[in-house]
Amino acid sequence: MTLLRARNLVKEFDVAGTAGLVKPARRFTAVDHVSFELHAGQTLALVGGSGSGKSTTARLAARLVDVTSGTVHLDGQDITALQGGDLLEVRRQVQMVFQDPFSSLNPRHTVERIVTAPLRYQKRPVPGGVRTVARSLMERVSLNPDHSDRYPAQFSGGQAQRIGIARALAVGPRVLVCDEAVSALDVSVQAQIINLLRGLQAEEGFGCLFIAHDLAVVRQIATNVAVMTGGQVVESGSRDAVFDSPQHEYTRRLLAAVPRIRPEWEAARLRNAGRVREPQ
Amino acid sequence: MTLLQAKGLTVTFGATNVVDGIDFEVRPGGTLGIVGESGSGKSMTSLAIMGLLPSSATRAGSIDFAGTELTKVTERQMRAIRGDRIAMVFQDPLSSLNPYYTVGTQIAEAYRSHRSGVSRKAARAAAIEAMDRVHIKDAGKRVDDYPHQFSGGMRQRVMIAMALSTEPELIIADEPTTALDVTVQAQILDLLAEVRRDTGAALILITHDLAVVSEVADDLIVMRHGRVVETGTAEQIFSDPQAPYTQALLDAVPRIDDSIGDLRPVPGGPA
Structure with missing residues (x-):
């Protein structure tokens, strides 16, 4: 059963400053007939360069931005035009984690208030009280629950991103949209957050829409990949199919451009460390 | 033979050594x-x-650049x-370029500030040559464009052209x-x-x-x-x-x- 299905998504924006008194503004097509399917327990990565439309696509699918045309189905229900209470229900099912953990957390709110905010907005009963829920959310993302009365500035970037993930998990979403969620993090912290997301997904079975420009990260976390450029999906498929035998010219160029640690050095290092990685 | 040698280089803010006695060459x-x-x-x-360094930082140790002690x-x-x-290329080319001047003016200015007596015309020629060297197509025309008319990668090429113009x-x-x-x-x-x-x-x-x-x-x-x-x-x-x-x-x-x-x-x- 498809969890999230996008069909022919199109998003046009007015180009600023091109509208005259009677002349309509020039239109820019950011997303151009994009379709995809996301299943429960899967991670679909949308990859591409800047301006490829990957973030806008994710925002359309999460109903943060309204489509120009096309449809979004969640569990078979058309959510493309829902409003009010019905849209609130969609918000319960679809949550987001953003790139910059600090600018997406209110600096004046305690962690407890931040991670339980979605429950408050949803006007949902909080079993056992806010404190208990906040503590259990913090434990799930491996933060010290005793720090629930601290403010975002008292945490490191990686910890702040864990808070953002805890907040997204508060309402038990079935779809998690991660927009460059690990891009701003140091490599050592990035590894922890990738492992955390993988672990949580294995436990909770949510589907994940993962937007990233870093293909090496995508290789570690995605089950499926859609490659975007110029607002269109030029190639999609299972992760290993796309990475190991890319069909589209753009995908090949993208993969070839990724800097790599020289394979001979890499092999020597694993030999020297007494660890030999099995060939794929 | 070294071009630059740092010994015991230390940068201190208040009581914190953010660079703590490092050596490299x-x-x-x-x-x-x-x-x-x-x-x-x-x-x-x-x-x-x-x-x-920002004025709140203090520097200690030695940096020898081709025989000149830079700390002295x-x-x-x-x-x-x-x-x-010594030229520098930063991460964000947009914030390193002045949006009000054409890129040619900025490269030429950097060049002239280190080459006294160079005419504007010669500096402009040097700017075009530097832009050519970093493979900006139509350098003779693009020299009169403003930073916002360049993509991110092209702006970084402009920064590299500027760094190169004085042959550092x-x-x-x-x-x-x-x-x-x-x-x-x-x-x-x-x-x-x-x-x-x-x-x-x-x-x-x-x-x-x-x-x-x-x-x-x-x-x-x-x-x-x-x-x-x-x-x-x-x-x-x-x-x-x-x-x-x-x-x-x-x-x-x-x-x-x-x-x-x-x-x-x-x-x-x-x-």
């Missing part, structure tokens, strides 16, 4: 990679060389070196490709390599990206918390890292050609 025409995560002190190291020179002498014999002996590039798309990043890295080959300039490449540094650097220092945890040739460090931190860092890097089980996070850092 750059060979003429060589490439030194300085790698580290945020807060490792790698950018402060480059600002210390350039004499561009006057600001006036430093201005003659900075931008001329050393170029310091601080995260020069971090803000760029991966295909553009590859082009800029190729360009930097080509520039080094053609002009014989040495390069200090500061980056958090181990894969980038492995493609570019001859020598490497790995920094953490203001200290050098490991130093050696790139080949030594990548194929046989000695410091536990370097080993952990290399384990934590996601690999594009390989999907492994859990990545191994670096122990001891912030979570």
